[in-house]
Amino acid sequence: MKTYTGASRRRLRAPLALGVAAVLLSACGTEQEGSSAAGGAAEDCANADEAQAEYETAWTEAAEQLGLDKLEPTDERVCEVDTSEWAAEPKSGDSYRIAFAAQGPTNSWALTNEEAFKYRADELGVEVLYAAANGDATVQVDNIQQLASQDPDAMVVVPMGEGITGQVRAATEQGIPVILCAGRLGEDSGAVSTVTRQYELLGTMYAEWLVQQLGGKGQVAVLSGLAGVPTAEYQKAAALEVFESYPDIEVVTEQYTEWSPTVAKTVAANLVTQYPDLAGIWSDSGYGDLGVVQAYQEAGKPVPPMTGDAINAFLKAVQGTDVKFALSSFPPEQSMDCLDTAMSVLEGEPVLDKVYINSPSFTHEQIDEYVRPECTDNLFVPALLPDEELARLELC
Amino acid sequence: MSGVAPTGPATGSADPQLAPAVSTPSIGLLQRAVTVLAPLAGLGVVLLLAAVTTPGFYSSDVLRLVLFQAGLIGVTAVGQTLVLLVGGIDLSIGAVVGLTTVIVAGYTGGSDDRLLTAVLLALGAGALVGALNGVLVVRRQVPAFVATFATFVLVQGVITAWTRGAPSGNIPGGLSPLGTGRFLGLPLPAWVFLAVAVIAAVVLGRTGLGRRVYATGANARATALSGVRTGWIIAGCYVACALLAVLAGLINAGYIGYVDARLSRSLDLNSVAAAVIGGIALTGGRGRIGQTVVGVALLAVLLTWLRQLGAGPGVQLAVSGSVILLAVWLQKNGWTVRSPRRKKHGDGVR
Numbered sequence: 001m002k003t004y005t006g007a008s009r010r011r012l013r014a015p016l017a018l019g020v021a022a023v024l025l026s027a028c029g030t031e032q033e034g035s036s037a038a039g040g041a042a043e044d045c046a047n048a049d050e051a052q053a054e055y056e057t058a059w060t061e062a063a064e065q066l067g068l069d070k071l072e073p074t075d076e077r078v079c080e081v082d083t084s085e086w087a088a089e090p091k092s093g094d095s096y097r098i099a100f101a102a103q104g105p106t107n108s109w110a111l112t113n114e115e116a117f118k119y120r121a122d123e124l125g126v127e128v129l130y131a132a133a134n135g136d137a138t139v140q141v142d143n144i145q146q147l148a149s150q151d152p153d154a155m156v157v158v159p160m161g162e163g164i165t166g167q168v169r170a171a172t173e174q175g176i177p178v179i180l181c182a183g184r185l186g187e188d189s190g191a192v193s194t195v196t197r198q199y200e201l202l203g204t205m206y207a208e209w210l211v212q213q214l215g216g217k218g219q220v221a222v223l224s225g226l227a228g229v230p231t232a233e234y235q236k237a238a239a240l241e242v243f244e245s246y247p248d249i250e251v252v253t254e255q256y257t258e259w260s261p262t263v264a265k266t267v268a269a270n271l272v273t274q275y276p277d278l279a280g281i282w283s284d285s286g287y288g289d290l291g292v293v294q295a296y297q298e299a300g301k302p303v304p305p306m307t308g309d310a311i312n313a314f315l316k317a318v319q320g321t322d323v324k325f326a327l328s329s330f331p332p333e334q335s336m337d338c339l340d341t342a343m344s345v346l347e348g349e350p351v352l353d354k355v356y357i358n359s360p361s362f363t364h365e366q367i368d369e370y371v372r373p374e375c376t377d378n379l380f381v382p383a384l385l386p387d388e389e390l391a392r393l394e395l396c
Numbered sequence: 397m398s399g400v401a402p403t404g405p406a407t408g409s410a411d412p413q414l415a416p417a418v419s420t421p422s423i424g425l426l427q428r429a430v431t432v433l434a435p436l437a438g439l440g441v442v443l444l445l446a447a448v449t450t451p452g453f454y455s456s457d458v459l460r461l462v463l464f465q466a467g468l469i470g471v472t473a474v475g476q477t478l479v480l481l482v483g484g485i486d487l488s489i490g491a492v493v494g495l496t497t498v499i500v501a502g503y504t505g506g507s508d509d510r511l512l513t514a515v516l517l518a519l520g521a522g523a524l525v526g527a528l529n530g531v532l533v534v535r536r537q538v539p540a541f542v543a544t545f546a547t548f549v550l551v552q553g554v555i556t557a558w559t560r561g562a563p564s565g566n567i568p569g570g571l572s573p574l575g576t577g578r579f580l581g582l583p584l585p586a587w588v589f590l591a592v593a594v595i596a597a598v599v600l601g602r603t604g605l606g607r608r609v610y611a612t613g614a615n616a617r618a619t620a621l622s623g624v625r626t627g628w629i630i631a632g633c634y635v636a637c638a639l640l641a642v643l644a645g646l647i648n649a650g651y652i653g654y655v656d657a658r659l660s661r662s663l664d665l666n667s668v669a670a671a672v673i674g675g676i677a678l679t680g681g682r683g684r685i686g687q688t689v690v691g692v693a694l695l696a697v698l699l700t701w702l703r704q705l706g707a708g709p710g711v712q713l714a715v716s717g718s719v720i721l722l723a724v725w726l727q728k729n730g731w732t733v734r735s736p737r738r739k740k741h742g743d744g745v746r
Contacts (some may be wrong), residue, residue, distance in 0.1 A: 104561075105556065105560055105561030106556065106561050107561055108561065108564070110561060111560055111561045227710050253706040254706065255703075255706065260656050261652050261654055261656055262648060262651065262652045262656045265651070265652055266461075266465070266703070267703065269461055269464075270458075270461060270700070270703045270704055272457070273452065273455060273457040273458050273461065273704075274450075274452065274704055287656075290652075290654065291652060294652065294653070298576060299457070313564075313654060376564040376565070377564040377565070377566075377654060377655075378563075378564040393560070394560070
């Protein structure tokens with residue numbers, strides 16, 4: 001698997017700024033999660049060909065959906081894990097008790113992520129032991145300890161940061177199979193499997209689509225989410241790698257939008273003034289794209305082709321306009337796959353050590369298929385939960 | 397504004413270290429000049445650096461960006477200045493800004509018909525938060541840092557519980573001009589800031605209420621002994637600060653047109669930074685709104701320049717922090733002089 005070290009390649013053009021800013025940059029440099037995906041992979045990779053083919057499927061489908069000529073999967077070794085050692089009857093009662101160390105409903109993604117997990121648990125007749133971290137790795141360390149003390153049959157963890165690795169390992173050593181969900185840790189975590197949408201796929205597909213739109217040349221701005229957050233940094237690193245492979249593509253600036261339309265609008269307003277020849281905007285966020293579109297429209301300038309995740313607010317805002325975009329998603333409902341994987345482990349069925357979630361990708365040409373005018377801005381599309389569940393969550 | 401010199405009852409200084417400093421008119425004049433000139437010099441340096449390093453920085457488009465930034469930061473900075481003048485600090489500004497957008501979007505559902513009521517509700521909520529801060533600080537003697545941080549967390553919790561972590565909704569179009577409109581070619585938020593600053597400067601510099609604010613910040617106990625209800629003064633400053641945060645929230649809402657869950661997280665820092673950079677003393681009782689205006693201008697230029705350079709938020713925060721540290725260090729070394737009123741009398745009790 002590829003590793004990405006130091007996504008901070010910000011370039012300060014001004015010599016006068018370098019003196020102060022270089023020191024500050026080094027102090028504020030971003031840190032990333034462990035460069036490897038989930039642990040648990042055996043020395044010998046079982047059923048490697050089939051697992052590898054499944055891994056590459058997501059890349060192939062994304063290329064087809066975005067009409068890309070090429071989309072090379074990043075090097076990744078996916079193996080099958082023998083879970084017979086974890087197979088077990090429920091430890092207490094008739095149903096399994098699955099611990100869910102969740103992010104906590106700090107935003108609509110997390111809310112949907114958790115509700116989808118509970119929805120699937122209801123379907124499967126599984127009892128959920130829930131703990132919310134409120135987005136804080138330190139809180140999650142406590143949560144995992146407390147959940148482990150209740151001796152669940154398995155544990156699903158939405159990792160809030162590398163700092164929880166020790167607790168995850170402790171839980172596995174206690175005999176609890178752990179599934180990492182919508183995120184990843186280093187190989188030393190001991191997790192049985194990692195279930196997530198692959199960051200590198202998102203970053204790469206957006207970049208390749210943008211390059212194709214620009215005919216392989218032009219100025220590009222890279223707008224990432226939050227500095228140091230893996231969801232943002234891995235995608236960005238993958239995108240930069242793509243752009244570097246095209247000599248006529250010039251990345252003129254790398255900025256962070258904090259996944260906020262307000263910040264993104266401020267950033268984009270600066271782009272409008274500073275880079276009048278900007279040809280494309282690589283972004284990882286539909287929320288950020290909202291601000292970008294507004295900034296360009298208010299300046300009376302055409303909106304460059306852009307990318308981002310598929311949030312309903314953006315689709316509603318650009319429907320009927322000539323804005324060109326490519327979107328995909330880091331689906332919140334992947335928590336259902338996480339629970340499914342946990343259940344497979346408890347039943348002793350082989351699982352992959354890395355389960356990369358597939359999710360639709362689309363462009364402006366398919367906007368009418370995906371936009372949900374009747375739903376709120378916060379809905380991630382396409383939504384996988386049934387309409388009545390979305391209504392209950394006040395998302396539709 | 398900056399020239400408005402508060403006059404009024406003497407509450408000056410009995411501090412033996414300060415007394416000599418103000419007893420010599422020439423030294424006092426020099427310090428006063430430094431107080432005004434240091435932030436201006438900083439502004440000049442940043443403008444010069446921007447001119448050298450960023451071609452096109454002085455275009456009308458970039459100037460408008462600076463003025464918008466100044467407007468947004470400035471409204472909250474004036475509120476923060478009021479609180480700093482009475483010896484406090486308000487860390488709940490960002491939460492009130494966020495709460496405002498949630499209330500407006502939630503109540504109006506994007507409809508202009510309900511905008512006025514929503515604004516009144518937001519003002520009510522803001523006043524409530526400010527009053528809570530005031531009660532905690534005045535009645536319960538909770539340190540301002542702790543009280544307002546607790547309020548920040550409380551309000552964020554209320555927003556999360558109310559919206560289930562997923563605030564959403566459109567802001568009525570009627571609010572859009574407040575965030576995106578222009579008057580005489582300049583962003584409306586800058587004009588709003590100017591109006592707020594002028595009003596605050598007049599109140600602080602020309603009214604008895606202003607003199608009580610300075611006196612309370614300089615020495616609350618002595619001021620209370622002289623018959624001023626300092627508790628009301630302090631609480632009033634917190635309420636005024638919260639109401640200005642509501643105004644900033646309305647500007648923000650009008651600017652983007654959506655509820656932004658990640659909005660305003662930096663406004664607390666920026667409001668403190670602008671005031672301190674301008675020379676408002678963290679210890680209370682010293683500083684003028686004019687200084688805050690200069691601090692806001694410096695910070696707005698600095699942030700815009702850093703963005704134009706392509707610096708990320710980490711660098712922006714680090715530079716802001718460094719400038720605050722520099723400002724505080726200079727204050728400790730005589731940058732900030734005591735308020736003109738106290739220099740005039742020089743016989744206070746501080």
